[in-house]
Amino acid sequence: MSTVIDVEHLNFSFGSGVLTQPVLKDVTISIEKGEIVLITGPSGSGKTTFLTIIGGLRQAFHGSVKVLDQQFINSSEQIKVKARQQIGYIFQQHNLLKSLTALQNVSMTLEINAALTERQRRERAAEMLIAVGLGDRLDYKPDQLSGGQRQRVSIARALVGQPKIILADEPTASLDKQSGHEAVNLLKQLAKESQTTILLVTHDYRILDIADRVVELEDGVIKQV
Amino acid sequence: MKPIIWFYFPARLAWRQLVFDRTKLVAAICGVLFACVLVFMQLGFRDALYASAASAPVKLNGDLFLMHKQSEALWRPVRFKRSELMRVLGNSAVAEAYPLYLGLAPFKNIQTRTKRTLMVYGFDPDSQIFKIDAIDDKRAELRLKDTVLFDEYSRPEFGPMRQLLAADQNVTEINDYKVTVVGLFRLGVSFAADGNVVTSDLNFMRIFSRRNHEDIDLGVIKLHPGASATQVQAALRSQLNEFVNIFTYEELLSYEKDYWANTAPIGFIFGFGTVMGWVVGLVIVYQILFTDIANHRNEFATLKAMGYEQGYFVRVVFASAFFLAVLGFIPGYLLSLGLYHMAESKMYMPMPLPFGKVTTVFMFMLSMCFMAGLLAIRKLKDANPADMF
Ligand SMILES: Nc1ncnc2c1ncn2[C@@H]1O[C@H](COP(=O)(O)OP(=O)(O)OP(=O)(O)O)[C@@H](O)[C@H]1O
Numbered sequence: 327m328s329t330v331i332d333v334e335h336l337n338f339s340f341g342s343g344v345l346t347q348p349v350l351k352d353v354t355i356s357i358e359k360g361e362i363v364l365i366t367g368p369s370g371s372g373k374t375t376f377l378t379i380i381g382g383l384r385q386a387f388h389g390s391v392k393v394l395d396q397q398f399i400n401s402s403e404q405i406k407v408k409a410r411q412q413i414g415y416i417f418q419q420h421n422l423l424k425s426l427t428a429l430q431n432v433s434m435t436l437e438i439n440a441a442l443t444e445r446q447r448r449e450r451a452a453e454m455l456i457a458v459g460l461g462d463r464l465d466y467k468p469d470q471l472s473g474g475q476r477q478r479v480s481i482a483r484a485l486v487g488q489p490k491i492i493l494a495d496e497p498t499a500s501l502d503k504q505s506g507h508e509a510v511n512l513l514k515q516l517a518k519e520s521q522t523t524i525l526l527v528t529h530d531y532r533i534l535d536i537a538d539r540v541v542e543l544e545d546g547v548i549k550q551v
Numbered sequence: 552m553k554p555i556i557w558f559y560f561p562a563r564l565a566w567r568q569l570v571f572d573r574t575k576l577v578a579a580i581c582g583v584l585f586a587c588v589l590v591f592m593q594l595g596f597r598d599a600l601y602a603s604a605a606s607a608p609v610k611l612n613g614d615l616f617l618m619h620k621q622s623e624a625l626w627r628p629v630r631f632k633r634s635e636l637m638r639v640l641g642n643s644a645v646a647e648a649y650p651l652y653l654g655l656a657p658f659k660n661i662q663t664r665t666k667r668t669l670m671v672y673g674f675d676p677d678s679q680i681f682k683i684d685a686i687d688d689k690r691a692e693l694r695l696k697d698t699v700l701f702d703e704y705s706r707p708e709f710g711p712m713r714q715l716l717a718a719d720q721n722v723t724e725i726n727d728y729k730v731t732v733v734g735l736f737r738l739g740v741s742f743a744a745d746g747n748v749v750t751s752d753l754n755f756m757r758i759f760s761r762r763n764h765e766d767i768d769l770g771v772i773k774l775h776p777g778a779s780a781t782q783v784q785a786a787l788r789s790q791l792n793e794f795v796n797i798f799t800y801e802e803l804l805s806y807e808k809d810y811w812a813n814t815a816p817i818g819f820i821f822g823f824g825t826v827m828g829w830v831v832g833l834v835i836v837y838q839i840l841f842t843d844i845a846n847h848r849n850e851f852a853t854l855k856a857m858g859y860e861q862g863y864f865v866r867v868v869f870a871s872a873f874f875l876a877v878l879g880f881i882p883g884y885l886l887s888l889g890l891y892h893m894a895e896s897k898m899y900m901p902m903p904l905p906f907g908k909v910t911t912v913f914m915f916m917l918s919m920c921f922m923a924g925l926l927a928i929r930k931l932k933d934a935n936p937a938d939m940f
Pocket residue numbers: 340341349367368369370371372373374375376
């Protein structure tokens with residue numbers, strides 16, 4: 327098994343000078359290909375911050391963060407843009423583009439890829455939406471969909487590009503128990519088929535059972551559970 | 552990277568976002584339309600001004616023209632001596648030289664008896680210094696005492712002269728001097744004069760009792776066939792006094808045009824109006840693009856997290872600007888077309904809308920929207936993907 331995410335001695339703080347607020351303290355963790363890791367922990371413990379650094383969305387300066395063999399510490403924007411294209415994101419809010427239909431939203435992930443034809447993009451996006459159970463909602467805009475359906479569209483959007491890693495931040499927070507569980511199981515099932523690594527932040531103890539490993543972050547310090 | 556990826560996709564996203572919010576799209580189009588109409592009208596009036604300013608010299612039939620150096624334009628000439636004009640006859644290439652007398656004077660409307668100022672042209676009826684057949688045909692009548700020809704294209708405030716003549720009502724007053732209208736011709740109004748009257752040099756002196764034959768406003772010179780106007784012009788320039796300008800036909804036209812464009816504040820006013828239209832449009836389009844970026848901030852940040860680079864969003868903004876320019880220009884052009892026709896029929900001014908002007912205004916709109924886009928893309932940096940989680 328190969329290591330997909332390898333973090334060593336990561337330190338991160340917001341602010342500068344007297345106002346410096348350390349958020350991540352000497353974090354070390356490595357995650358293998360195909361692994362599903364859940365991160366829990368109290369509010370303000372730095373979970374979201376950790377996720378944005380792994381995703382190449384926030385620049386860290388101390389320690390080592392290797393994602394898909396790319397070093398993110400003090401890296402250029404160019405390297406991070408490339409890496410982001412191999413990562414699927416699922417946000418707490420669905421963050422779909424509201425002027426686009428479900429199909430067009432999912433296609434946006436594929437439009438970065440110049441190798442595909444427009445037809446292939448549509449077909450793949452449609453297949454993915456069918457896989458998440460929205461085959462009859464392809465041409466609906468986000469405000470014509472329910473909360474659970476929107477979150478399923480954003481799961482499809484994250485998965486359609488066949489990313490190596492999926493990062494999800496409280497994907498079930500805006501859903502009820504039933505649809506939250508459905509969404510996460512769907513994510514697990516589709517990810518297992520393609521050996522995708524999942525790093526998922528949650529407060530929701532009802533979904534801990536999907537994890538291969540649960541990690542607790544407390545006040546910026548990692549505790550294995 | 553393939554060009555389709557490079558431009559088509561961001562343009563398509565821009566289009567989808569534009570048509571999604573119809574109300575805002577309509578508002579945006581109205582903004583561009585407004586600027587477009589403003590620029591069209593300013594340029595239209597300006598060109599009408601230039602065209603009509605030159606309408607009188609356009610109809611003059613001569614190869615070279617003599618004008619006092621201090622004459623800023625034909626409608627406000629500085630007079631010079633007739634003897635100066637007659638000296639050109641010494642050049643063997645010169646066939647004829649005739650003076651033209653000009654004067655602004657009140658003309659009494661035969662029906663309403665109200666007075667309004669028009670331009671009176673006085674010329675020797677033995678000469679053919681106008682390229683207007685109706686004047687040539689009436690030269691015999693003009694030799695009679697107190698006869699004038701009236702410009703049919705004068706503003707309607709001077710009275711319906713054609714009907715009046717048909718009803719034998721042809722006696723009126725110019726400069727409080729009684730004259731008889733013996734016919735009509737067609738010249739056109741200008742910013743300097745609302746109407747025109749042509750009469751003989753003798754009648755001109757009667758209408759303007761303080762004028763005399765020796766002080767002339769313009770000299771019209773005709774050359775023998777085959778003579779080169781520019782060569783004769785050069786020869787005459789060395790012979791004549793320094794205080795006169797000697798123009799070819801084209802030079803006279805551009806001298807008139809330049810007066811209205813540069814010396815008279817009117818050219819500046821319309822130029823200023825054009826720029827203001829551009830600026831107003833710029834502000835409107837900038838405002839629209841700016842709020843659009845602000846509203847789509849989260850969506851752009853999401854796309855950034857998905858691996859879209861900054862250049863993509865810049866292209867989205869410029870594509871929106873381009874669509875607004877085109878969508879606003881089309882109705883703006885159609886509306887201006889209607890307004891041009893209205894201006895022509897209400898103000899009796901030539902308002903042509905040639906293809907060149909249409910493309911000029913389109914380029915104006917394009918540059919305006921491009922500039923607005925350039926100002927608005929600063930707002931893109933607010934879209935930070937780290938804030939999306
Ligand atoms: N942009 C920022 N600027 C300054 N401080 C920040 C910023 N974002 C987060 N913080 C601080 O960093 C700490 C960790 O925040 P983070 O969002 O990572 O917590 P979290 O574990 O995700 O909490 P929650 O479970 O409530 O989402 C908090 O104390 C927060 O105040």
